[in-house]
Amino acid sequence: MTNSQALIKTLDFQLDIQSDNKSLLYDATLEARQVYNETIRLAKEGVDWGAIPDRVADDADLVKNTTQRVVAKALGSMENYYEYDDFGLPSHAKDGTYPLRANYEEGYNLSLTDDGDVAFRISAKPYNHVKGVLEGSDAHFDILKSALESDEWKIGTAEALFHDENAKLHVNVTNTEQTVRDKHNSRTVIGVDVNEDNVALTALSEGGVEDTLVIDFPEIKFERHRYFTMRKRVQNAGKKSIHDTLEGREERFVGDRLHKVSRHIVEWSQQFEKPCIVFEDLKEMRDSIDYGTRMNRRLHHLPFRALQFYTSYKASFEGIPTSWIDPAYTSQRCPMCGHTERANRHKKRFKCKGCGHQDHSDRGASVNIAVKGVKKLDWNVPALNSLPQVRKVRRQASGAVDAPTVTHPTARGYQADGRVGVSD
Numbered sequence: 001m002t003n004s005q006a007l008i009k010t011l012d013f014q015l016d017i018q019s020d021n022k023s024l025l026y027d028a029t030l031e032a033r034q035v036y037n038e039t040i041r042l043a044k045e046g047v048d049w050g051a052i053p054d055r056v057a058d059d060a061d062l063v064k065n066t067t068q069r070v071v072a073k074a075l076g077s078m079e080n081y082y083e084y085d086d087f088g089l090p091s092h093a094k095d096g097t098y099p100l101r102a103n104y105e106e107g108y109n110l111s112l113t114d115d116g117d118v119a120f121r122i123s124a125k126p127y128n129h130v131k132g133v134l135e136g137s138d139a140h141f142d143i144l145k146s147a148l149e150s151d152e153w154k155i156g157t158a159e160a161l162f163h164d165e166n167a168k169l170h171v172n173v174t175n176t177e178q179t180v181r182d183k184h185n186s187r188t189v190i191g192v193d194v195n196e197d198n199v200a201l202t203a204l205s206e207g208g209v210e211d212t213l214v215i216d217f218p219e220i221k222f223e224r225h226r227y228f229t230m231r232k233r234v235q236n237a238g239k240k241s242i243h244d245t246l247e248g249r250e251e252r253f254v255g256d257r258l259h260k261v262s263r264h265i266v267e268w269s270q271q272f273e274k275p276c277i278v279f280e281d282l283k284e285m286r287d288s289i290d291y292g293t294r295m296n297r298r299l300h301h302l303p304f305r306a307l308q309f310y311t312s313y314k315a316s317f318e319g320i321p322t323s324w325i326d327p328a329y330t331s332q333r334c335p336m337c338g339h340t341e342r343a344n345r346h347k348k349r350f351k352c353k354g355c356g357h358q359d360h361s362d363r364g365a366s367v368n369i370a371v372k373g374v375k376k377l378d379w380n381v382p383a384l385n386s387l388p389q390v391r392k393v394r395r396q397a398s399g400a401v402d403a404p405t406v407t408h409p410t411a412r413g414y415q416a417d418g419r420v421g422v423s424d
Helices: 022-044 049-057 064-083 138-149 218-236 240-269 293-300 304-317 361-376
Strands: 004-017 100-102 108-112 118-125 128-135 153-163 166-181 188-194 198-205 208-216 275-280 322-325 349-351 358-360 391-395 414-420
Touching: 004 022, 004 138, 004 304, 022 049, 022 064, 022 100, 022 118, 022 128, 022 153, 022 166, 049 064, 064 100, 100 118, 108 138, 108 153, 118 138, 138 153, 138 166, 138 240, 138 304, 166 304, 188 240, 188 304, 188 361, 198 240, 198 361, 208 240, 208 361, 218 240, 240 275, 240 304, 275 304, 275 361, 304 322, 322 361, 349 361, 358 361
Parallel strands: 188 275, 208 391, 275 322
Antiparallel strands: 004 128, 004 166, 100 153, 108 118, 118 128, 153 166, 188 198, 198 208, 349 358, 391 414
16 A cells, blocks of 8 residues: 555646637547547457557547547546446447547647736647637636646646537646555544535544534525525616626635634644544435525535635645545434434434434534545444533624634634634
């Protein structure tokens, strides 16, 4: 088992195509699908895998190294099929698009513009390029611009794809100077439960719960609703430019707060021995949300994934690994006796219908996330006979401060609200 792994990130961008040939990129992703299908078909027929790349490339209307990358991914799917007991045989008859894989400076290129943007050029077809600029989050751009300017970073394979008719580019970057500790070499699991107005943390080791903390950030919920109301008014008045300005301000405000909260999560985690930060995998959460128009708007736009990503990449720079668990029943399960029932939870109060245990519901969820993280690492789950009192911290109404305002050394920029125990 290795003690560390390279610091690798996949950065997600939208493509603002400025060369009037978006259809060219779309056609290339359709061609990539044909390459994938043909590779799978030949592999099923028993053709030697070493001969497949050249055989497929001869008939493909793609740049040769791009074809080879698509073929390699298809063969990887076949390899997984054989490795995992013949489960899930890949199909060679699918329709639609397939990600266009390319090597940096061969199938695609990136460069910084004088305006501070990142321009792209993708070789969609031989001697035919798609050009434009990337759009995306500040966090992703910070890493990509560092990769373009620093020898410590290596830009690797990228995938151009279409999602909901929007052209996107996923770029892999590797930091050659930094490593992340193997998560299986951890001694403490940090369960992180992200909510609409707070994040709950639990540090769990083989000896039991080391500490817990609930960080409130109600200003994000308040400001997002305030900006939504203002944008709705100017939209009804037909003032699109003001609408776009307000949208940008909201994104910057929320992004700034999430960066601060994620930094505090990492700082709090660093006090424990060899921590591994564990999140709920919420990729499919938005698809299952349907609570009416108003509630859907609130929940579909919650920055759950953004806070998880910011925390993950900040943790990576400190050598701290991250892991993801199935979120099923983490908010309904009693961390003391294991009894699971929807009625256990009412808003922020948790009261187990089985054993009577009472807790702050979000803190209880973070304990369950940590327990699932321990199981995923194949540790023995420690007996949870008692839990520490809930400590809650909150950002000051006057804004961030530079010095600690509570005795806890990692709660920088927060003040205690004076409450412990179960919260309503």
